[in-house]
Amino acid sequence: MRIAIIGYGKMGKEIELYATQNAHTISYIIDFENVNEVEKINSSNTDVAIEFTNPLSAVKNILTCFENKVPIVCGTTGWYSELDNVKNFCSKHNGTLFYSSNFSIGVYIYTEIAKYASKILNELSGYNVKIEETHHTQKLDSPSGTAISLANNILPFLQKYKDWKKPDNCDNNYLPISSKRIDDTTGIHALIFESNADIIEIKHTAKNRKNFAKGAILAAETFYNKKGIFTMSDLYNTIV
Template structure:
């Protein structure tokens, strides 16, 4: 499989290393919006760029009929535009706030727990995420995905960083030097607490998930999610 990488930072380098071990070829490493690209040489693109560049990268790929996987967060104001572009060009596109296979199972656990807790009004929910100091957006896209699932299933109306208002789900974002990513969801009452937590030990899980999605999407058409890749109903 011939892969183009949009963004060649730590994640891009790890994806490249793992791709070579899986007998794929990296045909382009793109860090600038004005880079000339021969899309005829690319089977699939993987985007782990900057929030300001992500939508343009996705747009270029879809307009050139190149499947694209995006794990960049912080650009989702344009997500519906990407969906429209994908459908107009009969393209193939996956966005995930987190490609880790474990995190995507954690998303399902979070959704199921929120449904069970929905009518237990004595419990108050809070979210905490911890990432490395180089992460530009806060809260993380993963935390937002977790929050949106809780809001969908409970009486919470919205989320905010460090919220104290009723019916607003609080998210605490912490930045520490060497943390790949930790997310926890806590339901707390005056009698007990229930907590679920996912801790990434390194970045390799994100790279493996992105490559798994890239391998899956080649030859397909449509807007997909990691649920499709992992065959989660």
């Protein structure tokens, strides 16, 4: 495939490396210096775009790809409040969008385990639940998109919580998500159930970004020739 990389930070560089090692070519690399060249990405020079930028840029990049008939895989988080508008625009332009807060298959499996544990522990009294996430200091959004996605996946099974909140604005009716930013930390997510008697902790730790790049490329390979909006559950269902 001819892949345009939109966003050339740590993930963009990892995607470039993994893509070229797996017989793909890079049609464009978009970074701060040439951000306006996103407009040049179109179906005549690119098969799919992979976008890892920031919440302020992501929606514009997605819509531009729709207009230019380029399927897009988006790993940026922090823009999901605009998701309904993006879905409408995708439908209008018969576009293709694969989006996820985390492209690791391991994280998808981790989330399924977390849902099952939440369902079981919801039946038991005495357990309080919280989520803790840790990332590198360059990560702008807090909590992480993965932590928010984890919360939204387990909340339907936890009857005592209305929603999630950050700890400094959280009472017993809300699931707290705390965030830490530490240099050279790829990503750690922990779901913690605590009672007076014990602590049950379910954790996922990313060792590096290679698995994220692999997942993004796999999503691009699987869905670039399909129309509509897709997520990790769709990808998971194609490989198991």
